[in-house]
Amino acid sequence: MLKAIRTQVMWNRLISVVEEQAQTLLRTAFGSVAREAGDLSAGVYDIHGRMLAQAVTGTPGHVNTMAVAVGHFLARYPLATLVPGDVLVTNDPWLGTGHLFDFVVVTPVFREGRPVALFASTCHTIDVGGRGFTADAASVYEEGICIPHLKLARAGVLNEDVLAIVQANSRNPVEARGDILSLVSSNEVGARRLLEMLDEFALHDIDALAEHILAESARAARAAIARLPDGQWRAEMRLDGYEAPVQLVATLRKHGDHLVVDYAGSSAASARGINSPKCYTDAYSVFGLKCLIAPEVPNNAASLAPFEVLAEPGSIVHPLRPSPVTARHVIGQMLPDLMFGCLEQALEGRVPAESAGSIWVLAMSRDRAQGAPFNVMSVGLGGTGARPTKDGLSTTAFPSGVGGIPVEVTEAQSPLVVWHKEYLPDSGGRGQWRGGVAQRIEIGARDGAGFECSAATFDRRDNAARGRNGGAPGQPGRVEVFGSEGACSVHEGKGTIRVPAGGRLRVDLPGGGGFGPPPDRDPERLARDLRDGLVSDSLP
Known part of the structure; x- marks a missing residue:
């Protein structure tokens, strides 16, 4: 002992x-x-x-x-x-x-x-x-x-x-x-x-300690997998993509204490940099599975080993060199929700709704031709999916877990001004449990000159986070550019956004999906949401 x-x-x-x-x-x-x-x-x-x-x-x-x-x-x-x-x-x-x-x-x-x-x-x-x-x-x-x-x-x-x-x-x-x-x-x-x-x-x-850690972790991970029923489950997810929509397809096969994810049927690699290298695909696929199957088992080489990930070389989840991969988390950070979609069929009623998924990286810059040059990054966070017994988390990055960058830091490192950073009402999907609320961010330049922002990671504008068990989908994202006279245009796609002199950029992040039928929501919770400004009406 x-x-x-x-x-x-x-x-x-x-x-x-x-x-x-x-x-x-x-x-x-x-x-x-x-x-x-x-x-x-x-x-x-x-x-x-x-x-x-x-x-x-x-x-x-x-x-x-x-x-x-x-x-x-x-x-x-x-x-x-x-x-x-x-x-x-x-x-x-x-x-x-x-x-x-x-x-x-x-x-x-x-x-x-x-x-x-x-x-x-x-x-x-x-x-x-x-x-x-x-x-x-x-x-x-x-x-x-x-x-x-x-x-x-x-x-x-x-x-x-x-x-x-x-x-x-x-x-x-x-x-x-x-x-x-x-x-x-x-x-x-x-x-x-x-x-x-x-x-x-x-x-x-630490050799003896290492062998103990790996042996115990492998035993615990395999025991957790073994508790799932044997079977095969399939899920699909459609994303906005770059030059065309992306279809992600996963088949999950479980036998005994071994589990295999097969991405056969997923889209081919994109010509642009949203591809997820196999190492990144493996990382987030296994993370999503462990979240529901073995969340208490420490993460190490042995606890990851029972999970096998298969993907066709040349696909968007297994691009080959020299495919572009800068915005790889557009695909990779959606994979845990895809794993949830498979596991929902084995763990009915115990799986959260879909989340906003990949974070929106606001990479903003300016060259000398436009004015004083700068190059900064901020992070926009959407909402997570509602859970079987709780609301989703608002402005929270799942699955990456990264935090936001304070407004003061962005403004100190550049001539930018963040005019708004606030909760976005009605962005969380309605349900017995509400999806996490997203945020609105509005940015301009205090020197009045124009600037650029990458839209590389902006997804879920055409394909919102789906609800679960009768819950409503979250609100999709939206990107608007305002001119100096207030004229507004909606930016589509993942190309570079050009904000004109005197203009502003507004991004509405996507919200998380709801869980359970909206009429089943506790009236007190709905009233509190209305009071807190998270919803704009008291309709279920």
Whole structure:
């Protein structure tokens, strides 16, 4: 019993180590997307590259892609060839986290001259060159600088050549350099805390602890899958797409303690950058399944292993190099809802309605021809789907979990003014349980000059989040551009939005779907919604 307690304490301690690693990154990152929105993740791995623990702070798309990414590093740099002070880096979309904006940094940890673990971290940096954060590129070569697996530091000496290449290709060179060095620092903190833990528990390495974590996690994940009835279920989802609507099709097959997702029948890869690389598809598919099947099982290599994802090469969920992939979360972050659609057939009445899904990234910029140049990012959040026993969450990012960027930060970093950022009444789908309410954001420039905004990630304008069990769909999104005289035009598609001098941009985010028949809603809850301005009338 004492041994079991000691082992559990060490496991919990390991999780606290990676959480401190992530918090270090959160506090030292230069870019607002990482620092304010928390678009990052951190984890610890055994000497075989198997993820043992992930930080609570971070996104599933980052953590679950990194579960595989560290193995790619070790294939290029076997652990036996590394020495203390070495640090590795890449932002390869297919071997990292899905697009060029995410740098992954891996640091081996040594004790008494022997490697004992690896730490990895990643975050979204604001600019990597190319066309910027748009879906307009026709190939990944146009999307920015790609850093293959390289040594960022050799035996403790920073490789300034790598950083110089990144900075020379970025419109925000200071932030780009700062974010990468923040990743290095976060790994260093994790390594230091791990070595302190080994001293405290009188351990030479974490090998025995790693085997315990992986064995127990695999057992728990397989037991959770086994509780589902055997069967096969199919779901489809239609999205706005870029040049044409996208059809996502998933077939979920469960037998015993093994589960397979097959995306056969999904649309072919887009000619523009909304494609989801297989690593990102895997990450969010498995996340969606674990949310309903095994939410209490810790996320690591062993708990992810029983879930298998199949996708046809060349499809929108498995694009091949050099397909453009900048806005990969347009597809990837919709996949948990697609998994919910499959599981609803096995868990009838226990699955939430659809959410807004992919976050709307407001990447806004201006070149010198228009006025004082700038390049900033903000984040728009829609509503989540209503749950079987609760309303959906308003202005909340599911499944990514990222937060918003404060208005003050955006205004301090650019000549922009955020005139409105407020709840959008009636955007949540009606139902016994209401869908989460979205928000309206209206932005102009205080110097009166024009600017541009990428619409790469703006989806669910033609295909709203669907309700469940009789609930109504959420309100679809909408984008409007106002001229200096107040004339309004609706922006369609995912191309770049051009806001004229003296004009404003207004975005209405999509709301979450409702759950259950609207007439069944508690009158007191409906009255409270009306009082709080979340709905405009008291009709059920």
